[in-house]
Amino acid sequence: MDFEALTELTTMIGHDAKALGSPSIRPHINSDWNDQYAYKWDGMAILHDFLESVGPNKINVNSESHFLSSGMWRDMEARTSYVRNVYWLSTLMGMDANMGWFWARDPDGSPEDRLEGELNFFDPGLGGAYAGSNNMQPHIANEVTQVMYDLNTFSEEIIELRKQPRPLRLFYSETSAINTSNYMTKNGKLYKSLFFEGLPLGFVTENIIKKQDNSTWNTVVIYNTKYVTDAEFNALQFYLDNGGTVILDSSESLSMNEYGQKRNKKLSSGNGKLIALNDTDISNIKKITLAEIEDHMPKVIVESDNGKEFKTTISRVVKQDNGSYLVNLLNVGHDTAKIKLSLKSGGSMTIKNLITSNSVDSEFDLASEEVLLLEITK
Template sequence: MNRTLLRFAIGGLALLGLLSSHNPCFSDDTAVASASQTLVKEALAKIGTLETKMAEAEAKGIDVTREKTVVWFAKEFLKFADWDEKNRDAVAYLVGQYAPYKEDSDKLAAEIPDFQRIKTIEILDNGIVELSRVLGGEIVRRPVNKVDWQNIEVGDNMLINSNGRPVFLYDYFSKSVGRPLTDDRVYNEHLGAIFHGGENLYPVEHDRAINSFLLKEDRTFDQDLLNEVTGISDTNVGFLIYWNQGIPEWVEKLEPEVRFGRSTFTGFDIDNPLVKEVWGTIARETGVLTQGKKVTQLGYILANEPHWHSIASGWTRRTGEMQQISIYTLNGFRTWLHKKYDGDIERLNKNWESQFTSFDTVAIEIPIAAQTRGTPMFYDWARYSMDRAIDWYAHIQRELRKGNPGADTHIKNSTHLFTDNDRAHGIDLEALTELTSMIGDDAKTRPTRRSYPNKLEAWEEHYSYCWEELSMSYDFMESVAPEKIHVNSESHFLSASRWRKLDTSVEYVESVYWLATLQGMDANMAWFWARDPDGSPEDRLEGELNFADLALAGSFAGSVNQQPHIANAYTQVMYDLNSFSEEIIALRQQRRPLRLFHSETSAINKQNHMTQQFSIYEKLFFEGAPVGFATANIIKNQDNQTWDAILVYRTEFVTDGELESLQSYLDHGGTLIVDSENSLSQNEYGERHRKRLNPSNGELIILTGDESLEKVRDLAIEHTASGRHDVTLAEDNGGDHKSCHWRAVKRADGSYLVSILNLGKNSAELKLGIKSQSSISVTDLFTGKSVSSEFNLDSKGVALLEIYTQ
């Protein structure tokens, strides 16, 4: 049974052609008004029908939490549609802020009100059909494990509800700026109720985000701004954010270079001593003032999307990012180089092909030329840039914990900085994940290609959406920190600055949230909710839009705020995930039998390292077990018995320390598969390693380098077979490229729990089995009904099954 079909595959209404020619009935204002009134009447009638069925269900003791949300969104979006219809010019202005929609902004503004009404009718139809099936006994669904927002416990590796069950939290990161956190029209079970200091971010000195403007030159606090932090309601679970975009004028007067080396969301030099003092004081004192509050249960976010892109480019020049570095940064680099080269300036000169007389005279041009990638100079700068960022966040966290020793922390890391090939951005995802007590990110997926440049992308050949960044980064971070709570504090699964889809499918929403949660996500705040309760845009989006972050102005158009089916789908899938929270936890708390070796050394030096790594990761992703990663630190700090083998693939450059970690793994009996003699052959500067690995007490398998990806995959699976379950899944999707991501776990009673997500663009014919068993019985947990072991799963379909041997 396809979960998507159960909830959403109900037809009957044609979608509005937003960019196609209008139906003739919309050719004049009178006809439009008449058609709109008809849609409103139809929606109101369906609300009445659903409410009647809800009363019948409640009388029979059936949970109707899902239907209450359908009705709530239906009423809200009918109101939103009315506002948009009455304020067409304002809507057209907002739509025009998103460049791909600009040319059609007036047309879209005219169409969007009835589009929302049609989609509202659609979610009501779906709700009526599903509840009718429940009432008729066709399906048996679990009650929703509702979030008790006021009584969440932060466990070692999961969030616990007041009933003792795991729970996955949901909300919107930025939500109705200008609304108080006590407004239950915005903070409720439908939209989520995480209280936080994460919205109201523009202008930078405003409202609840903790920022540089809190501290005055006399080192006292601005009490009005401080009250915005200390006055946050302490009713519900929440988080606080350190917002680093601005710097007070008094600091700039004392330190004229304080903005040198700034980036988009870090508006100052992190090497500046005065900045370190200011932010150390702010972190320490806000830690004291907020200690023990529920609004810090999900931690302190130490930064919003940090990065320091230092390769010369047009966009960094336009935004002013890393266009020069301060004397503090340069001197820090000199000190770092002195230590790295053991004080040997001649060795640096040889590597850099330079003639510096001492480390005190070393100079470097920043932004650095892209052509230098692969040279020792580039490696040294890229590695230093990562290390200085680690030092900065270690400093902020250390000062925070002086004021609040038990403070949980995470960083909103942009995970594409890990999965992309570029490495001149200053972010070491492993180190920052190790540093903080929670995993933090703002990973994104896309059901469409980027709006610019609008060209064919590789994933479109096989898949229904682009999942690479989400999955690869999540498996990596969960491998680095398997016992930490995972918070995506700005999930871009519904829209992002470079993609928008006005008629996003509910199937996509369901699939991506199942995928992210299966891969470790415990809490997520979607981007973004910008409607006030009367239907008008939030305060920031009224009037002329002029933001430092240019993407914000265009974020409203085509977002969840104009798509009732997507707003409803988001909440509904979180209800479903919470209904099966214990099953989800069981599925994701498995051994990762195979680990891919990851080296930032190769990632820095090579033009296409992460692309190569994804090619083998992709082959392993659809083989029924979670993919793991190993690094030098993981090998050193984690129990090596939690995996069966490590695979090294296209990893030519490693430091002496990385090579030693792999030898230590072999010394302790590990199995290491290396794709060729070329891997692990050179150090960070391209010099041949004098030492080579030897099997020692383990097994060292070195391939020829001519093997196909499929051959490497099959060999890796063969050497980890003993650590894999006995469930089998045969897939036929019409091609030779697998697309169903699945996991299985054996339970205490001998049954198996199986999840399957079809990420492919085609439907898949599937056949489940268990090794050495000729007959099995299968139950669809979404419906409570027995199903065949052979079934079809549609593109973006989700299945959760229980298997027993007969």
């Protein structure tokens, strides 16, 4: 399906973005994500960032949320910390409403009639979906309620964090996605490497460049994108001609059209800035990219140490009208992360946990799947 076209056509964004709170119960499904993360967050995150880039002012509805269970995963020892983290993160990234899979009890609390007797209904997976679901886990159903209470209590703060610009955009090409077997797998690795750097990510496509205000972002990264149509290539050149900045990973990207025929034209800087690399190493691309958007990085420095070579602390920062800063922290790793907060400008500051109203030190521990909403004042 062409999610970009569907999102443009509809007045509301609709999807069924999923997350897995524990490894899949299906033996053929790879769960290697669990080596690094407490839950599988990346599929939900990248879809939200893409859809919000296509329709930035549209209502975003997850019409079949599988955050709590699905046919491929459920957890008999489900964690309330996971529920709070995944609902908070998805809302932070753009979700306005969701209808969870699934609630199968009548008003008096008894199982629905369809789940008793012969279990003869259209969906053969439904019979096995009841056991081990939130229908049998009151603490999970309660936590969904509690986290939504908190999100609505701080709805203005969440919206402030959500509506800030996305200065860094990754170029997405449907043409390369069709012609390259591992396109999303490889590009997903670049996305994850940048996701924990403290700023919201976005995407651009040919249509986004043509239809949206290009000044709302600063830099476009092109990675692992060998096949593009002439229209896609021309859109990127148009962006450069009008003062945009493009980081191109290698001469291999943009080198073919949709039929695998070699393209003779190459991007030129025009009135913009073209950084043409000869390096597909993600760590090097990340270093160059972050240097390019240094002026757009948050004014609050969030240092995190989980004892691993990879990051697991998601941070978002936005300055409020009164000069204070909102800081949202979420730990999606297995281990506690040591956090240190400081101002880029230096100087002293006061930190308050907005949910509890308790004061917070500048150095503290963030537990696995913990969520904090902080306010920093100078």
